[in-house]
Amino acid sequence: MATAYDHLLKLLLIGDAGVGKSSLLLRFCDDTYDEHIQSTIGVDFKVKHATVDSKRVKLTVWDTAGQERFRTLTSSYYRGAHAVLLVYDVTRRDTFENLAEWLKEVSSYSPNAGEGVVKLLVGNKSDLLDGEGVEAVTMDEADAWARANGMLFLKASAKNKEGVVECFNEVVSRILSRPDLLANSAPSKPRITLQPQGADQGGGCC
Amino acid sequence: SRAAEFTTYAPLSVLCATWNVNAKKLDDASSDLSSWLFPDDSSPPPAVVAVGFQEIVDLNAVNVAVDSKASQRSSLWQETISRTLKTRGSYTLLASVHLVGMLLCVYVSAPHVAGVSNIHTSTAGVGVMGVLGNKGGVSVRFQLNDSTFCFVCAHFAAHRENVAGRNADFQSIVAKTAFEVGEEAVREGVKSGSLEQWSEGSTSIGLMDHDFVYWLGDLNYRIDEALATDDVLRMAAAGEVEELRAHDQLNIERFNERVFQGFEEGVIDFGPTYKYQPGTDAYETRPDKKLRAPAWCDRVLWCATHNPNHTKQLSYGRAELRISDHKPVYAAFEAQVKNIVVARRQEVYGEVMRTLDRYENQSLPKVDLNKTCVDLGLCYYENKATDKITLTNSGAVVAHFRLVPKLEESELCKPWITVSPTSGMLIPGESMAINFSVTVDNDTATKLNTGDEVLEDILILRLENGRDHYLTVSGKYARSCFGMSCTDLVLISVPVRDVPLATKERVEFEKVHLPAALSVPKELWRVVDAIYDKGLHEKDLFLTPGFGNELKQIRECLDTSSDFGGFHVHSMAEAFVTLLSNLSTPIVPSTLFPTLEIDQQNIQPWSRRFLEELPPIHYNVFVYVISFFREVLLFGQSNHLTAQKLARVCCNCLTNQAEAEKEKVGGKAQRSMAVIFLHFLTTQSI
Numbered sequence: 070m071a072t073a074y075d076h077l078l079k080l081l082l083i084g085d086a087g088v089g090k091s092s093l094l095l096r097f098c099d100d101t102y103d104e105h106i107q108s109t110i111g112v113d114f115k116v117k118h119a120t121v122d123s124k125r126v127k128l129t130v131w132d133t134a135g136q137e138r139f140r141t142l143t144s145s146y147y148r149g150a151h152a153v154l155l156v157y158d159v160t161r162r163d164t165f166e167n168l169a170e171w172l173k174e175v176s177s178y179s180p181n182a183g184e185g186v187v188k189l190l191v192g193n194k195s196d197l198l199d200g201e202g203v204e205a206v207t208m209d210e211a212d213a214w215a216r217a218n219g220m221l222f223l224k225a226s227a228k229n230k231e232g233v234v235e236c237f238n239e240v241v242s243r244i245l246s247r248p249d250l251l252a253n254s255a256p257s258k259p260r261i262t263l264q265p266q267g268a269d270q271g272g273g274c275c
Numbered sequence: 276s277r278a279a280e281f282t283t284y285a286p287l288s289v290l291c292a293t294w295n296v297n298a299k300k301l302d303d304a305s306s307d308l309s310s311w312l313f314p315d316d317s318s319p320p321p322a323v324v325a326v327g328f329q330e331i332v333d334l335n336a337v338n339v340a341v342d343s344k345a346s347q348r349s350s351l352w353q354e355t356i357s358r359t360l361k362t363r364g365s366y367t368l369l370a371s372v373h374l375v376g377m378l379l380c381v382y383v384s385a386p387h388v389a390g391v392s393n394i395h396t397s398t399a400g401v402g403v404m405g406v407l408g409n410k411g412g413v414s415v416r417f418q419l420n421d422s423t424f425c426f427v428c429a430h431f432a433a434h435r436e437n438v439a440g441r442n443a444d445f446q447s448i449v450a451k452t453a454f455e456v457g458e459e460a461v462r463e464g465v466k467s468g469s470l471e472q473w474s475e476g477s478t479s480i481g482l483m484d485h486d487f488v489y490w491l492g493d494l495n496y497r498i499d500e501a502l503a504t505d506d507v508l509r510m511a512a513a514g515e516v517e518e519l520r521a522h523d524q525l526n527i528e529r530f531n532e533r534v535f536q537g538f539e540e541g542v543i544d545f546g547p548t549y550k551y552q553p554g555t556d557a558y559e560t561r562p563d564k565k566l567r568a569p570a571w572c573d574r575v576l577w578c579a580t581h582n583p584n585h586t587k588q589l590s591y592g593r594a595e596l597r598i599s600d601h602k603p604v605y606a607a608f609e610a611q612v613k614n615i616v617v618a619r620r621q622e623v624y625g626e627v628m629r630t631l632d633r634y635e636n637q638s639l640p641k642v643d644l645n646k647t648c649v650d651l652g653l654c655y656y657e658n659k660a661t662d663k664i665t666l667t668n669s670g671a672v673v674a675h676f677r678l679v680p681k682l683e684e685s686e687l688c689k690p691w692i693t694v695s696p697t698s699g700m701l702i703p704g705e706s707m708a709i710n711f712s713v714t715v716d717n718d719t720a721t722k723l724n725t726g727d728e729v730l731e732d733i734l735i736l737r738l739e740n741g742r743d744h745y746l747t748v749s750g751k752y753a754r755s756c757f758g759m760s761c762t763d764l765v766l767i768s769v770p771v772r773d774v775p776l777a778t779k780e781r782v783e784f785e786k787v788h789l790p791a792a793l794s795v796p797k798e799l800w801r802v803v804d805a806i807y808d809k810g811l812h813e814k815d816l817f818l819t820p821g822f823g824n825e826l827k828q829i830r831e832c833l834d835t836s837s838d839f840g841g842f843h844v845h846s847m848a849e850a851f852v853t854l855l856s857n858l859s860t861p862i863v864p865s866t867l868f869p870t871l872e873i874d875q876q877n878i879q880p881w882s883r884r885f886l887e888e889l890p891p892i893h894y895n896v897f898v899y900v901i902s903f904f905r906e907v908l909l910f911g912q913s914n915h916l917t918a919q920k921l922a923r924v925c926c927n928c929l930t931n932q933a934e935a936e937k938e939k940v941g942g943k944a945q946r947s948m949a950v951i952f953l954h955f956l957t958t959q960s961i
Contacts, residue, residue: 099633110647111736111744115636118628123462139745142733145682 294603327428641670720758821846
């Protein structure tokens, strides 16, 4: 169970409801896809071990609720995050236009007004463009927006796998190149157990 | 454990050769080392050749301290070996390392050069003071394909009786030999399975941290002293090898596990290699020389650390070169070299990682909720509405849950919600309900009426070491006249229930239903009217509590402007008192309480001033209530009420009865106020 790793990194997925944050999480961590995935009422997370730039990293990927009414609650999850993935739906322009609001959240709740985290813009559901889906935001426009806000832009499809691993690898690679972010990434338990009697974490394994 | 799926093995021939040259140089005639390095000409030349020498220079003080002569001799020997190797094939010198008299040169044949990486050398002196190199070991390590090799050329302590010293030399060399291979090579070693349980960030490895360790050299073990020197000489000359082997110190020490633990050695089937008369094939027996019992000083041992079957010795013998007092020894091996198919390994590695990830993710606590929203529908004033959410542990581990406050808040939820339990534990498969109840008390009603509050809140349910669920609790307040202010109530001519709560809708509503301008709230009027109808002669009217259930129905009738049923007069009287006492602002604000003791002298002016200062609607209500009570007092005979009793009722329903407020105002002011109420009830001053 104790898999060795060099860094423990926290990644946060944010963006409007329905853009596919949970699907990206599921594809990346479990390599599965669920057409009828439920909307996230709360904040979910999964872990994933990966090797990037010959470093072994353990990722905890946090998937937040996108619904407007939960907006005030999700701010607490920015604490300790090394990277934030801003996700929009390439076929829904409103989800792109709301990115400004999301970026404002990042600036408010992340260290150094958002400079203290790695940011990546992810245009999800790229598979829809192969069919009858209409590209609501041109790649150039998304790329320009990302650049202007100090991040990289990548296209992805949780459904057909395109670009998903690349997104996460890119993010991890950028984190690994920033010593200021790695200071608090030494391996440890992801969350401190509050009740001592509940310490049989992972009980019944092996 | 799945290494077999991506690992293949291929045989590799290895030759180890060792010779104590006794500081002698080769003359041209004897410069061919073929008989030593290629003892078996019938098989193809070995892929790896490791040649070790001892005493390439005299072990005198000068040579121990100054390296120049040893370096010169090293080059000389290297040239000779190269020349010999060239006769059989193309070899590359991987590394050579020397320490005083010890020299180790490792060569690899051309086809295998490309597979070699991470070549490192190390020296370990264990001679005088434990550091100088008159005795010790020199080592070369490298990786060939995915196997790691380490060759050690050693020279142990001399003298027949010094067995313990030789054993100690072995341990010292093992302990002292270290290769600074770097973090990357360590990681590579762990990945290929050559290293086990390696500590994080390590950059250096030891002698035994290799798939193959070959140990050669003048180990100086002799024939046990149980055999007399003369007997040894005789038996050595006669070739009685078997008998001598039983008395070999190294065999004895290894059998007792005092040295070379884990190592193997082939059976010696050749005569002792020491001590010869240089230039001859005869043991040294000349009278002017010290008499030595012949011995197998020169040996080759090996250890295939991960699998003993991975090295097979093909031959073990000696060559009959004559310049030294030792005969050179060789040992040929076949080693099984690991070859990891990288693509396949990555595939397997990826699969394993995915399995581990899936396993770890499945080990996260998981709880299913039958719903995430509790909608309590219409919530009535002072009524408790309840519902529950059922949690079921659908995961593989015990789930500890607790409700946690939102960021920067200290309470779990709004005050109008009560929730239980707020934490708990579920074993897999177990279910538990979290109960929610919503009660709109007067304070909450006041806020809801003004639109400052809505019946909606989100609670955070946290699974320890797991995810958060958000639970939404909501309801729709059924607006009531209770908890409103009299100034607001007089503006409403329609049923209070119909007036929207949200500011925006209320504004729209008021455009259609223009504000009324009643003198007293219609609800108050209706209650008074109903009490009149029932008659004012009921004993202890206003002092006897009503029926709770009826009170609720009366409230509903008031809020919806529907007709009263046949309610008991005491219930109506209580409705009258509570309607007034629960107004969001009391009829008589505490600022109007007298600031001094009221007596017969000052009661007239105080009462007058009091009436003047009452806000207009409050004035209306006050006069209305006092007039009504005076009417009630007319029936004093039957209802047993007195002005004093009703003055107390006035205090209860017309002033703020909150404890904190009462304390602020003070007992004296309250008593004075009661005197004023009494005054109005008993005189015609209104």
